Amino acid sequence: MDPTSIAKLITKEADVTPTVLAAMADTDDPRLKEIMTSMVTHLHQFLLETRPTEAEFEYALRWIVEIGQFTNEFHNEVVLAADVVGASTLIDLINNDGMQGETMSALLGPFYRGDAPACANGECIARSETPGPSLFFSGKVVGADGAPIAGAALDVWQASPVGLYENQDETQEDCNLRGKFTSGADGRFHFQSVKPAGYPVPTGGPVGVLLRAQKRTPMRPAHIHFIVSAPGHKTLITQIFSDSPEALATDVVFGAKQQIVGDFRMHTQPHPDYPGATLPFYTCEYDFRLVEGTPVFPVPPISGKKS
Numbered sequence: 001m002d003p004t005s006i007a008k009l010i011t012k013e014a015d016v017t018p019t020v021l022a023a024m025a026d027t028d029d030p031r032l033k034e035i036m037t038s039m040v041t042h043l044h045q046f047l048l049e050t051r052p053t054e055a056e057f058e059y060a061l062r063w064i065v066e067i068g069q070f071t072n073e074f075h076n077e078v079v080l081a082a083d084v085v086g087a088s089t090l091i092d093l094i095n096n097d098g099m100q101g102e103t104m105s106a107l108l109g110p111f112y113r114g115d116a117p118a119c120a121n122g123e124c125i126a127r128s129e130t131p132g133p134s135l136f137f138s139g140k141v142v143g144a145d146g147a148p149i150a151g152a153a154l155d156v157w158q159a160s161p162v163g164l165y166e167n168q169d170e171t172q173e174d175c176n177l178r179g180k181f182t183s184g185a186d187g188r189f190h191f192q193s194v195k196p197a198g199y200p201v202p203t204g205g206p207v208g209v210l211l212r213a214q215k216r217t218p219m220r221p222a223h224i225h226f227i228v229s230a231p232g233h234k235t236l237i238t239q240i241f242s243d244s245p246e247a248l249a250t251d252v253v254f255g256a257k258q259q260i261v262g263d264f265r266m267h268t269q270p271h272p273d274y275p276g277a278t279l280p281f282y283t284c285e286y287d288f289r290l291v292e293g294t295p296v297f298p299v300p301p302i303s304g305k306k307s
């Protein structure tokens with residue numbers, strides 16, 4: 001036997017990391033090599049630091065298996081797991097720091113379907129009986145120079161104030177509170193909905209087990225999701241928030257940011273711009289600013305509604 005190969009056999013803790021890195025050393029793809037080298041190095045360091053028992057390791061592997069088993073076309077527990085440990089928000093900020101003048105971004109979350117129906121400006125996205133005061137949301141899409149962007153696409157989705165997205169709730173119409181709008185020649189868009197309310201993320205799976213063990217709230221502050229896109233511009237994925245400072249500060253997925261808190265105004269008197277609106281109703285005006293770039297769209301974490 002070649003004595004040099006015997007020398008490479010692992011005999012102690014300190015041998016493992018260099019041996020594994022050596023085994024991956026011939027990776028052709030430089031980015032894969034960089035990521036896996038760093039991941040293995042940090043993972044081993046984490047294990048050496050925390051020194052899990054075999055039972056703890058088995059539990060962790062089982063938890064990872066379960067987030068996969070809980071995921072299907074109607075529910076994405078893997079995305080939710082990434083969200084509650086802050087990974088999604090960190091990835092978001094690494095890639096979208098808002099420093100080029102664009103509207104602040106926020107994580108996509110696990111409830112984007114990608115197949116919302118196209119709507120004309122002014123349409124209401126409440127497609128079935130939905131509680132909560134009416135909301136009239138409007139704004140314009142502009143470029144970095146402030147010039148309006150005509151034909152920008154705005155994909156909108158929000159939870160019902162009952163605390164569930166339509167894909168979680170068989171009593172809601174398919175695609176309730178989802179719609180795709182297009183900005184007009186002046187960059188403006190507007191639609192009707194209901195004022196969003198805070199909601200708990202799903203806690204029936206392994207993510208819920210973790211949140212309860214950590215004594216964390218499962219609540220998200222009230223928000224509306226947007227994906228705003230236009231040819232020649234970087235796609236903006238964000239959320240516009242409407243909630244108390246306390247609720248914003250305890251967002252279970254760490255998505256709330258001050259720059260994307262909307263000015264939701266309550267109206268207790270009739271307003272000529274909103275004839276017939278049931279009182280009280282709310283309005284919110286928010287302009288989205290895009291920077292030049294290549295439009296890239298996320299893969300929807302879910303693709304349908306459970307019937």
Ligand SMILES: [Fe+2]
Nearest residue numbers: 109111159225
């Ligand atoms: Fe959400």
